[in-house]
Amino acid sequence: MPFFLFKLSGESIxxxxxxxxxxxxxxxxxxxxxxxxxxxxxxxxxxQALKSTLERSSFIKFAALVVRKLNSLLLEELSKVNWSFVESPFCVRVINLTEHGPLSLEAKLAAPIYDYLWHHRGKIPKVSLSAPKTIVLFLIREKDIFVCKKFWESKKGKFAGREPAQKPVFHPTSLKPKLALLLVNLSRVKKGQSLLDPFCGTGSVLIEAGLIGCKPIGIDLDEKMISGAKTNLDFYGVKAKLLVGNALELQKYFKPNSIDGIATDPPYGRSTKIGAKSLNALYKGFFSSAFKVLKKGKFLSIIYPHYVPAKKFIDKAKWSVVFETQMKVHGGLTRKFLVLQKR
Ligand SMILES: C[S@@+](CC[C@H](N)C(=O)[O-])C[C@H]1O[C@@H](n2cnc3c(N)ncnc32)[C@H](O)[C@@H]1O
Structure with missing residues (x-):
């Protein structure tokens, strides 16, 4: 089975x-x-398949194939590596996690690869730092050295132009695109499948879902939010089904077991109309309504504030908890992340 090295976003491993x-x-x-x-x-x-899967990722920085594990950087050890995966022009990158390791090894480590290519290909190889065909990555960690072929890296500025303040319709509750895409991915929806955000607000989750090829469906109780979401979706050229409606009555708008995935960020307080007698009643009612329309075996991902005891409202006979974690936003607010699978 292929062996990979991934670098994850430091925001939350x-x-x-x-x-x-x-x-x-x-x-x-x-x-x-x-x-x-x-x-x-x-x-x-x-x-190749992993590379195209990672294009839609949000919290993953790069991926590399581990070619070989070495015990040292001596020439004798380096000669054990089959460098035939290297295409010219190439470059060498070193990530040195040992505190006292040599700082710049890149040129030194490129030498045996260069010799190998020259010897085996009969052509003078080239090194290119700006446009290499192969990036040979050495990850040095104490006595282990992983020789890798880096084959994918997240594009810099991936979310540029989609931050809340850059959208035509802004609302203080708008989710950042990085978190919105993460929520979509945690719901495990695939390209071409339906993704429902029943508290869609200005449409941040729907935009990210549409841009990766899912079929977004948004619901919000507030007519103004639906019209704001429409403006925002049009701006990014994303088509979605939008409805003014109550997330506690999803069965009114969708057939039973018809939705492929749900990703959402419900209200954090009662500053706006919530269509339920309390915040707790809203979360409880939503889980029950979501269960009716989601397909069996499919997933619901949700972000909510630390003070809502959302897990208490989950019927364990209907849902299994896939994972939960939290992320501090500021002193007074921690966001909880929960992923459920419909039994
Ligand atoms: C935290 S905001 C969502 C923000 C959204 N993720 C965005 O990026 O713009 C919650 C939204 O839920 C809506 N809402 C509140 N109660 C609702 C209900 N019972 N059914 C549907 N939408 C509701 C609010 O109008 C608000 O737009």
């Missing part, structure tokens, strides 16, 4: 790991080791 597992689902990710934001894992997936 746990959410990055969960996103990785969700993107590969139903394939399994076999975690081998984790150190800081680096993860070594096995998965039954080709490099």
């Amino acid at each position: 746990e959410l990055g790991l969960q996103e990785l597992g969700a993107l590969l689902w139903p394939k399994k990710l076999e975690l081998v080791e984790q150190f800081g934001s680096f993860v070594l894992a096995k998965a039954k997936i080709s490099e």
Whole structure:
């Protein structure tokens, strides 16, 4: 089984790991080791398939194929590596996690690869730092050295132009695109499948879902929010089904067991109309309504504030908890993340 190295977003290693597992689902990710934001894992997936899967990721920074594990950087050890995966022009990158290790090894480590290519290909190889065909990555961690082929990296500025303040219709509750995409990914919806956000607000979740090829459906109790979501979706060229409605009555708008995934961020307080007698009643009613319309075996991902005891309202006979975690926003607010699977 291929052996991969991943670098996850420092914002939350746990959410990055969960996103990785969700993107590969139903394939399994076999975690081998984790150190800081680096993860070594096995998965039954080709490099090419993984590369296209990761294009939609939010909390994953890069991926590399582990080619070989070495015990030292001596020439004798380096000569054990089969460098035939290297295409010219290439470059060498070193991530040195040992405190006292040499700082710049890149040129030194490129030398034996250069010699190998020259000897085996009969052409003078080239090194290119700006446009290499192969990036050979050495991850140095105490006595272990992982020789890797880095094959995917998250695009810089991936969310540029979609931050809440950059959208035509802004609302203080608008979710950042990085979190919105993470929520969509945690719901495990695939391209072409329906993704419902029943508290859609200005449409942040729907936009991210539409941009990765899902079929977004948004509901909000507030007519103004639905019209704001429409303006925002049009701005990014995303088509979605939008309805003014109550998230506690989803069965009124959808057939039973018809939705492929739910990703949502319900209200944090009662400052607006919530269509329920209390915040607790809203969450309880929503889980029960979501159960009716979601397909069996499919997932619901939700972000909510720490002071809502959402888990208390989940009927364990209907849902299994896939995972939960939290992320501090500021002194007074911690966001909880919960993923459920319909039994
Ligand atoms: C935290 S905001 C969602 C923000 C959204 N994720 C965004 O990025 O714009 C919660 C939304 O839920 C809506 N809402 C409140 N109660 C509702 C209910 N019972 N059914 C549907 N929508 C409701 C509110 O109008 C508000 O727009």
